[in-house]
Amino acid sequence: MAENTSKNAIVTGASSGIGAATVRQLRSDGWNVIAVARREDRLAHLAQDTGATPFAADITKDDDVARLRAFATDTFAPSGGVDTVINIAGGARGVDTVANAQEEDWEWMYRVNVLGTMKVLKAFLPALREHGYGTVLNLTSTAGHTTYEGGGGYSAAKFGQHALTGALRLEEAENNIRVIEVAPGMVATEEFTLNRLGGNQEAADKVYQGVEKPLTAEDVAGVVGYAVGLPHHINLDQIVLRPVAQAAAHKLIRR
Template sequence: MPENPSKNAVVTGASSGIGEATVRQLRADGWNVIAFARRADRLAQLAAQTGAAAFAGDVTNDDDVARLLEFAAETFAGSGGIDTLINIAGGARGADHVANAKDEDWDWMFQVNVMGTLKLTRAFLPALRSHGRGTVLNLTSTAAITAYEGGSGYNAAKFAQHALTGALRLEEAEHNIRVIEVAPGLVQTEEFALNRLGGDKEAAQKVYQGVEEPLTAEDVAGVVGYAVGLPHHINLDQVTVRPVAQAAAHKLIRR
């Protein structure tokens, strides 16, 4: 990896979707990147294609997070240390109303979206503070801003991640750590709706049916790359990103 002391990032959720696209975007922009996700085979392909360093593990596993921290310290030792943590890992499971909510779906969403973000951020804060110009970017969702029917579990998890992000910004400003939140609306990726709806391909396709141009993973990755690439004194507190067809959470144009 080429030395670049001001551009050393860890990206979670990097084996697909927005996480993978973010790794590709940052590498194209000249960043040194560690791609972190559970699926080692997909990470290996991404590393071969982009030159990113791959590290397989689970954001909810304390041992994996500790090993990642050590790996990052070694990988970036000669180029100024890590300065940017990008928490992309997350997702939704189920679309039940509260009356039919499944404990296991809620538990999974809170573990991945909230506890995963907490564990990674807590682990890397000492290194980011030591660097002196650190950045944490958390990918939330417009589900963190507006509740909707059938979204209660995902709303709850993303509202919690949003609140964590806001508190972190207040707590770490004195350490010159900027904290950015990017909240996408409708993004068509290969797995998000499919995973949420239990692998039902027909139901997943209906989520995007008739929407002329939903956002893509690359669209969101471009916003992430822009936000972390700005001069460090500029903090984009919260960026809401929607397709034009989605004027609000309750207004989606389908042709």
């Protein structure tokens, strides 16, 4: 088979943060991109700025995912079909201990991070196999590799997504689908921590207080763009990236 020559990507979670930055990175690298998120207004602005194709959908809903699959199939048919699926959509809610766990928060995190990723992949794996040079990139987290107090729910969800990614790599290698995991540590974005802490801006600001140069959404997007832009036979199985100030999950330098 000839090397992959199409550059057609689907990016979920594209309305803000790492997802939006990834769309911008890929577009600057010459990719055709369908930007997927729930918030149509934000997608419209992103599309205007980048030339990406917006598609409003909730990846946890089967009907929305089915609509996305049909739309992407038609959109990318003239340029070689879907070859890359990048799952950025996810998130965290709460910092409660296991003893004080809010079940609705845990259920939301599992639904978005694990089941949403699964639904998107299940929808697009046939197209990736047919293409012959498919790529899947899942954005997980260092929280999916190491636990910490108050992070049980988020870690459980990201451990699940991490496990899903590893199994997928084994299952789809025979179909020439490369499966990449990008696991960031501390990333300062406008919404992640704010949403996790229930909209408390003061508490969100304290998370990053004194930390010299936490990662940015653009830092992570640059790594994502690099990983999916490599020749297809090179698979960066797992990429862990942290700011220098965060030597480990339990060691963070504040100045």
